[in-house]
Amino acid sequence: MPLFTEKASSWRDLRVLPSFAPALPRLSQEFAPPKDGIERYEVVIVGAGPAGLMLHLLLSRYGLSDQSLLCIDSKSATLKSGQADGVQPRTLEVFKTLGISNEIESEACQMWEFAFWNASDDPAKVIERRSIVPEVIPPARFPYEATIHQGRIERIMETDLLRYSQRGVQRNTTLVSLQIDEQGDPEFPVLAEIEVEGVRRAVRTKHLVGADGAHSVVRKSVGLSLEGQSLDHIWGVVDLVVDTNFPDIRRRCALHSSAGSAMVIPRERINTGEYLTRIYIQIPGLVEPGSADSDADLKKDAKGKRSEVTLAGILKQVQDVFAPYYIRPRGEDVIDWWAAYQIGQRVCPEFIVRDSAGLGRVFIVGDACHTHSPKAGQGMNVSMMDSYNLAWKLAYHLHGLTPSSSNQGRPSPLLETYHTERHSNAVKLIDYDRKFSGGFSDKVGTAESKSGLSHAEFVDLFNSGCGFTSGAGVEYDESVLVDRSSVVASSSIITGDDFLSGILRTGRRLLNVKLKRFADGWHRDIQDDLASTGRSRLVLLLSDDLLNPDGISANVINAVATLIEQYPASLVEQIIIHPRLSGEITWDNIPASVKQQAEMSFYSGYDLDDAYRIYGVDPSRGALLAVRPDGYVGIIAELSDVARVDAYLSRIIARAT
Amino acid sequence: MPLFTEKASSWRDLRVLPSFAPALPRLSQEFAPPKDGIERYEVVIVGAGPAGLMLHLLLSRYGLSDQSLLCIDSKSATLKSGQADGVQPRTLEVFKTLGISNEIESEACQMWEFAFWNASDDPAKVIERRSIVPEVIPPARFPYEATIHQGRIERIMETDLLRYSQRGVQRNTTLVSLQIDEQGDPEFPVLAEIEVEGVRRAVRTKHLVGADGAHSVVRKSVGLSLEGQSLDHIWGVVDLVVDTNFPDIRRRCALHSSAGSAMVIPRERINTGEYLTRIYIQIPGLVEPGSADSDADLKKDAKGKRSEVTLAGILKQVQDVFAPYYIRPRGEDVIDWWAAYQIGQRVCPEFIVRDSAGLGRVFIVGDACHTHSPKAGQGMNVSMMDSYNLAWKLAYHLHGLTPSSSNQGRPSPLLETYHTERHSNAVKLIDYDRKFSGGFSDKVGTAESKSGLSHAEFVDLFNSGCGFTSGAGVEYDESVLVDRSSVVASSSIITGDDFLSGILRTGRRLLNVKLKRFADGWHRDIQDDLASTGRSRLVLLLSDDLLNPDGISANVINAVATLIEQYPASLVEQIIIHPRLSGEITWDNIPASVKQQAEMSFYSGYDLDDAYRIYGVDPSRGALLAVRPDGYVGIIAELSDVARVDAYLSRIIARAT
Structure with a gap:
């Protein structure tokens, strides 16, 4: 289309770039350390694995500049030695809210199913498949677990990071x-x-975060240690392209044969067009905690076993466990990586070290504060979610967005929730992992079983753990951030208790639902309105009286419109959902503030998904929620009870000045 | 998880990168021009707008190196002056098969609905909404039209291009x-x-492609011109952030008020958090083709009008058409771009210029061979699809993958289909655009209407055009690539004729369906197996006798396995789909070649979508399809008629040597 007149603004040129997340407002003074030759930061992150990168990325997006934020890593390049490969549904949801899930969605392997294989009663069969269950049981936006090389996850985060931080990770730098x-x-x-x-x-900082792995220098420097049982069976693990006639090689599998145990993790397609497979294999022989007198003896014992593990030995044992099926590397040069490991479950009793006034100064995240077996595919996920939990709290604190953050020399209730929420989550993880990985090493369903677990009980263990391992069922306890009293009060607001299926529950993440937008008919995911921009959200599940100008719905819309203006600009967003009504909505027959403040987040809650049924809300009554910046429900109140929600917010967020 | 033994292969480090598309095999000699100081290429592309970039990207992915392929553009940077903004569903499908749709999916505006506004009989209302229809009527993988700045589409393609081409576009370079x-x-x-x-x-090349826009130097150099009516009403267009109480500002709208006509195109969110809107507005007064004696007079007449168009005039006219609603820029500095244009419908009679032997040497694509109004949002889409149609044909020809390509000095039936398919598509586009944009400029539904179109007829025109404008209903005529004789023969194979809804039809793209993969239970989109890697595919819609080792299904599987080996390695892929069967499938009770050749493309056609019903195939009979590298169905045959499909392929693809 040739034009004869044309005029473009200069800023239009910027429209070719991908969107940038808006930084958080800052009420505290801009960071301007004295120019006295001493290097100072607001936050220093030690370690740029998945946990450290996630924290760096989030803080940079929230607005911490390279001047205020430093991330160091001792390695010279993006970690290529990481061995994690599982990305859980909740992690994918979080990546989606950061706009960085696409490559994983498109190119990771998607595990949809989990097959259980046991010794067969039929000697000709040797082993047989007992059942196939979905890999992810609870509803989630992504109903699968993704598997992909950890280095790729890190590269994805680092690529995005470099849009927000010019320096990026400062490499070849060690904490002494x-x-x-x-x-x-x-x-x-x-x-x-x-x-x-x-x-x-020397470097000085307001806060420092140890994301430096299981051998964390940060943790040791502040006198903390991982506690718990440290040793377990020896396992081998190998990533390779296999040639096999084992029928379930592209499913996640747990195998218990008379020759031992194994787990199959199907992996991504590689550039040769072939598909990787990861196999975990139990190495015969035991390092029994009971047979040694101390941890030191155990370590010595383990050292003796260590020299025995070889690639050939791993492959031999794989073949023995999979018999009568053949399974071998598909040609030369198809072994990507192999390793042997031996690890129990350990957790650090404290995730925060405070100054004399009680303010959190040093934080530890990821493997630095919890280690466990890789069996449940949790390591990388829980580590990144530690950072996801901590990042917005640190940013709110530093940006002066919390009521307490202007009070130097006082504890921060918000920062404290990092420990209470993530330590308790780590303990649950450790407990689950102990049972689940124990079941793996055990000859379940046979007379030789030590745990006495039957096959059915082992499958149950997986199924019941799925809420937790998918990340979709994580639940935080009561705190300044989780108003459990309102849950009691709201017992009559919310119907049902199947929280995994979406019934609202404070302390749990808001399940994704599909909503139809009033302004344009766009079919939207509610989680796309919960972008990880550090904003807090009020979700108004209106009642069916919306068309009554004096009804509760209209009143709460007006009250929320006023409430939001009490808080720093842009910090509290609203999502307004209505149930089926007796008449047709126009912009003119509902309160004007809907169009003024929430034109693009006003939805029908029944045209696509039935949001009210999924969330357990009575359409004749409605409900009012606050959703934390990390997507967890903080409070559930009666639709009319704006005062209670205001009180909740005011404990977390400073009023606008 | 600390390890005590670990060993990684060096190539594992490469796993952090995004996947690369595999190049096409090359049977012809590697490109090695004589070293005599003369610059030589296999392909030179002139112009790096959407059409040129798409062609450059595809040819680079197919395996043409920087040595063999040059793309020049006269501008100094990624085009920022492009004014297109619509990405149609079929274009999105193609972007998806290239792995570059993500940013558009996430960040473009999605138009789901089209509202029609007309003059109201009620004088108090002035205008009123008559109806809202879905923006995209036929089923498509993406049920919306995306709108986003053209520069961003180009940047997305160029970013991907630079993964395959080191040079990228050679800028500041003009064709003389x-x-x-x-x-x-x-x-x-x-x-x-x-x-x-x-x-x-001077530069010499085997082939040259003119993607250099409506004023194409390539087209003029080879003596071709655009033919057809060149002038139409004058329209203004403006991209801005609006302040309005017009209720459908976030829907695509066609407005016909007594003051004139307008079209609203909602656009993407920008970094301020605001949303762009594009408004097309008819400028009062006409340049009547009937009132001038010649094209030259018309141009002179237009020139007179030109000086009258101003931004203020456009905004004034917008306000007049939208009255009684107010509509104005939201503050200062929110006008992104504005222009005035005046254009009819023109098409070049030839898209190919041949050498004396009849082999296509110069090709023109995009605006260089067809121009039309922007009303139907086709320009950028049809232009890119021209290149999408041409690219694999050129690559097959140059790589020696066609039966004729070893015969220098002979016409190429494959290359000829570029003209027959895309010229006929352009003519259909021009015809549709003439009607549709005419309806826009006309006072439809009133006594003043020149076309005599009623409102209902105008909406019908949009609805019936939707198959074409969405790209989902494009249909190519019979040729070496489209075996229409088989359609006649297969009249009893395929039931139904609602091709837009998915019923199979040669010459149309294969509609996406959801399939469950046998190997791993993964819920897949069939179009994800139709990646734009230049491969041809055979789709086996098996019959329900699959479990009978002597049945038709087993026979065709074995015959296809043999057939594929006749062609160059990796060039013909297979997708195998089975209907509901009387028993359970195991890898052992179906032909071994399924696992050997198609382990990861063997699907249930009924667990998710009912593929047989959607495609119009009888499960008791099945069907065998060939799908072209661009996703269009080339032949539909009886399941048992592998010979016919072989004959079809052998007309297009050279046998392996």
Whole structure:
């Protein structure tokens, strides 16, 4: 179409770029450390694995500049030695809210099913498939577990990070030592010594986060340690392209044969067009905790076993467990990676180290505070979710967005919830992993079983754990962020208790539902309105009296419109959903603030999914929710009870000044 | 999980990168032009707008190196002045098969609905909404039209291009002249003169593609011109953030008020958090083709009108047409772009210029061979689809993959189909656009209407055109690529004729269906197995006798397994679908070649979508299809008629040597 007149604004050129997430508002003073030659930050992150990168990415998106935020890593390039490969449904939901899930959705392997194989009573069969169950039981936006090389997850996060941070991760940089030195500089009490290519220098920071793995220097420097049983059976693990006639090689499998146990994790397609498979295999022989007197003896015992594990031995044992099926590498050079490991379940009793006034200064995340077996595919996920939980709290604190953050020298109730929420989650993980990985190593369903688990009980263990392992069923306890009293009060608001299926519950993430937008008829996912931009949301599930200008719905719309203006601009967003009504809506027969404030987040809750039924809300009554920046429901109130929701928010968010 | 033994292969490091599309095999000699100081290519592309970039990207993915392929553009950077903004469902499907749809899916505006507004009989209302219809009527993988800045589409393609081409587009480079000079160099007969920053140089190439827009130098150099009516009403167009109480501002709208006509195109959200809107507005006053004696007079007349169009005038007219609603820019600096245009419908009679032997040497694509109004949102889409149609044919020809391509100095039946398919498509587009944009400029539904179209007829025109404008209903005529004789023969194979809804039809794209994969239970889209890698596919819709080892299904599986080996390795892929069967499938009770050749493309056709019903295939009988590399069905045969399909393929693809 040739034009004869045309005029474009200069900023139109910027429209070719992908969108950027809007930074959080900042009520505290801009970060401007004294120019006295001392290197100072607001946050230093040690370690750029999945947990460290996730934290760096989030804080950069929330608005922490390279001047205020430093992330160091001792390695010289994106980690290529990481061995995790599972991305759980909840992690995918979070990646989606960051706009970085696409490559995983398109190119990861999707595990949809889990097959259970046991020794067969029929000697000719040797082993047989007992059942196939869905890999993910509870409803989730992504009904599968994705598997893909950890290095790729990191590369995806780092690529996005570099849109927000010019420096990115500062590599080849090691943490040497760390202490809290309030005398030296009360505002920047964390004193770290780092080494960059042989040169040591001191760095001061308000907060430091240890994302430096199971052997965390941060954790050791502050005198914490992982507690719990440290050793377990020896397992081998190998990533390869297989040649096999085992029929379920493209399903996740648990195998218990008389020769031992194995787990199959189908993996992504690689550039040769072939598909990777990961196999976990139990190495025969035991390092029995009971047979040694101390941890030191156990370690010595383990050391003895260590030299025995070889690739050939792993492949031999795989063949034995899978017999009578053949299973072998498909040609030369198809072994991507192999390893042997031996690990129990350990957790650090404290995830936060505080200054003398009780304010959290050092935080540990990921493997630095919990280690466990890889069997349930949790490691990378739980680690990233630690950071996802911590990031917005740190940003709110530093940006002066919390009621307490203007009070230096006072504890921060918001920051404290990082420990209470994630430590308790880690303990649940450890407990589950102990049972599940124990079941794996055990000869379940046979007379030799030590746990006495039957096959059915083992499958049940997987199924019941699915809410937790998918991430979709994580539930945080009562705190300043989780108003459990309102749950009691709201017992009559919410009908049902199948929280995994979507029934509203404070402390759980809001399940995705499909909604039809009033303004344009667009079929939207509610989670797309819960972007990880650090914003808090009020979800108004209106009642069916919306068309009555004096009804409860109209009143709450007006009250919420006023409430939002009490808080810093853009910080509290609203999502307004209506049930089936007796008449047709127009912009003119509902309160004007809907179009003014929520034109693009006003939805029908019944045209697509039946949101009211899924959430357990009575359309004649409605409900009012606050959803935290990380997507968890903070409070559920009567639709009319805006005051209660205001009180909840005011405990977390500073009023606009 | 700490490891005590670990070993990784070096190639594992590459696994952090996104996947690369596998190049096409090459049977012809590697490109190695004589080293005599003359610059030679296999393909030169002139122009890097959407059509040129799409062609460059595809040819690079198919395996043409920077040495063999050059794309020049006169501008210095990614085009930022492009004014197209609509991405149609079929274009999205194609982007998806290239793995580059994600950003559009996530960040473009999705138009789901089209509202029609007309003058009201009620004087108080002035205008009123008559109806809302879905924006996309036929089933498609993406049931909406996406709108987003053209520069962003180009940036997305260019970013992906740079993964395959080191040079990328050679910018600041202009085509000066062009001729076919067979005497000078019979193998590289296309002689072009280009100018790079003031320096001219000669370039020879086997083929040259003009993607250089409506004023194409390529087209003019080879003596072709656009034919048809060139002038129409004058329209203004403006991209801005609006402040309005017009209720359908987030829907696509056609407005016919007594003050004139307008079209609303809702656009993407921008970084301010606001939403763009595009408004097309008819400028009062006419340039009547009937009132002038010649095209030259018309152009002069138009020139007179030109100086009258201003932004203020456009905004004033917008306000008049939308009255009684107010509509105005939301604050200062919210006008992104505005323009005035005046254009009719023109098409070039030939899309190919041949050498003396009849082999296509110069091709024109996109605006260079068809121009029309922007009303139906077709420009960018049809242009890119021209390249999508041409690219694999050129690559097959150059890689020696066609039966004729080893015969230099002979016409290529495959290349000829570029003209027959895309010229006839352009003519259909022009015809539709003439009616549709005419209806826009006309006062439909009133006594003043010139076309005599009633409102209902105008809506019908949109609805019936939707198959074409969505791209989902494009149909190519019979040719070496479209076996229409088999359609006649197969009249009893395929039941139904609602091709838009998915009933199989040669010459149309295969509708996406959801299939459950046997190997792993993964819920897949069949179009994800139709990746734009230049491969041809056989789709086996098996009959319900699959479990009978002597049945038709088992026989066709074995015959196809043999057939595929006749063709160059990897070039013909298979997708095997089975209907509901009387017993359970295991890998052991079906032919072994399914697992050997199609383990990851063997599907249940009934667990998710009912593929047989959607495609109109009787499960007791089945069908055998060939799908072209661009996703169009080439032949539909009886399941047992492998010979007919072999004959079809052998007309297009060279046998393996």
